[in-house]
Amino acid sequence: MDVAPFISFLTRYWPVFVDGLQITAFVAVLAAPAAFIAGILLVLPAVSGWKGLAAVVRGFVELMRNTPLLVQIYLLYFGLPLLGIFWGAITCGVIAIALQHGAFLSEIVRAGIQSLSVRQWEAGQSIGMRRFAILRLVILPQALIKVTPALGNQLIVLVKDTSLVSAIGVMDLTLTGKVLIERSGMSFEVFIAVALFYLILTTSLGIAARLVETFVARRYA
Amino acid sequence: MTAPLERGADTILALEDIHLSYGELHVLRGVSLTVRRGEVVVLIGPSGGGKSSLLRTVNVLQPITRGRILLEGEEISAGGVDEDTIRQRVGMVFQQYHLFPHLTVLKNLTLAPRRVFREPAAEAEVRARELLARVGLSEKAGHYPDQLSGGQQQRVAIARALMMKPSVMLFDEVTSALDPELVGEVLGVMKDLAKSGMTMLVVTHEMGFARDVGDKVVLMAEGVVVEEGPPSQVLVDPKSERTRQFLARTQHA
Ligand SMILES: Nc1ncnc2c1ncn2[C@@H]1O[C@H](COP(=O)(O)OP(=O)(O)O)[C@@H](O)[C@H]1O
Ligand SMILES: [Mg+2]
DSSP states (O other): OOHHHHHHHHHHHHHHHHHHHHHHHHHHHHHHHHHHHHHHHHHHHHHHTOHHHHHHHHHHHHHHHTSOHHHHHHIIIIIGGGGTOOOOHHHHHHHHHHHHHHHHHHHHHHHHHHTSOHHHHHHHHHTTOOHHHHIIIIIHHHHHHHTHHHHHHHHHHHHHHGGGGGGGTOOSHHHHHHHHHHHHOOHHHHHHHHHHHHHHHHHHHHHHHHHHHHHHHHHHO | OOOOOOTTTTEEEEEEEEEEEETTEEEEEEEEEEEETTOEEEEEOOTTSSHHHHHHHHTTSSOOSEEEEEETTEEOSSTTOOHHHHHHHEEEEOTTOOOOTTSOHHHHHHHHHHHHSOOOHHHHHHHHHHHHHHTTOGGGTTSOGGGSOHHHHHHHHHHHHHTTOOSEEEEESTTTTSOHHHHHHHHHHHHHHHHTTOOEEEEOSOHHHHHHHOSEEEEEETTEEEEEEOHHHHTTSOSSHHHHHHHHHHHHO
């Protein structure tokens, strides 16, 4: 592939790519915090000792982790209307991504919590703090600090997984690519360009994650 | 400190026939013990004798299998008590400090009072700085625990427990993890605390502390109280052979 035609191709379709990139970023920006919140909520029953709820959540997490994200997206997008619920494609995509990544994140956070000494709980208890306050102010912050690298990694996977929303018609980077192939007939160039845009997104996130990681490591080694 | 007290109200802590089992292991076998207001009771004895377990039952970290624990006349070992409120009245310091590593020294001190008493940040901070001054760590308020020596961390842990204005302080071998040259600074803080009138139940191997600061020394072994009395008697002229053995061994160590 010559570079010059590729550059001219890129400049020609630049605004179209930027639109797709914006949608991808939009989905990720909604899904990532939602996944994080879901991850924390899913870990609460187990560490709070709410046995019944913990078992239900356990089952949910396993279900989420062991079925393809694409299937979950289809389930929401094509299944909910059968129940009379009509949500937009982006909403369905964001929720499915948030739930599955929330499930994975909850496993990561749980591992972080379990790696802490039970003495940290006792230290909180011994000064009269309630279990939930200890969890929120003593245990969770330390657990999150410990698993920062894994969280960064998961965030990058999440950004890549947003490409699945193209399957239900969201005009993100991936679907933009598909459409451009039809329009331009340059399939190879298009997907090189799409991959490049994803790479830019994930690498900058990777660098940001690494920076946070080193900051955290330096502060809380 | 001379407010009129009810009759018998000067007993801060009363343990009556405490039994504790971890599964098959019968660790406490009928321990009775009284700690009066302002008194320093020193608990000594061989490792595995149940001293830590006993302190943990008083701080309701460990439920007992039989017996009663009374804190200022109120039974705390029965079901249905609010364990968190009890723990606010019982300060506990552990061998391994257990500071919160992600918080500064100052935040370690103010976290619980702000959460538990809803104390305004400014007030909690003023009290925290006073206590830090008292344990000689004024200049460490902004440091993190891992930037402090073991002795300094342990003094922070003492100050953190004092922030809750406890009626009694429990110390579980708080100098055992320290380098020898750091033991003195922690014992010094505990000595000052005792002088200020704090009621203390102290597990330690520091016989010098037991002798100089203790009002009463209790020797525990195999889950029972073997001997108790004033330090001048228990440490110098023990009645029990078991005590004699234990003292002989610690003096060699
Ligand atoms: N959480 C626990 N579970 C089971 N056994 C324990 C536990 N804590 C202590 N023990 C056992 O109880 C006995 C008394 O221990 P401990 O109270 O720590 O004594 P001490 O503080 O006098 O050394 C020991 O045999 C110890 O192994
Ligand atoms: Mg012990």
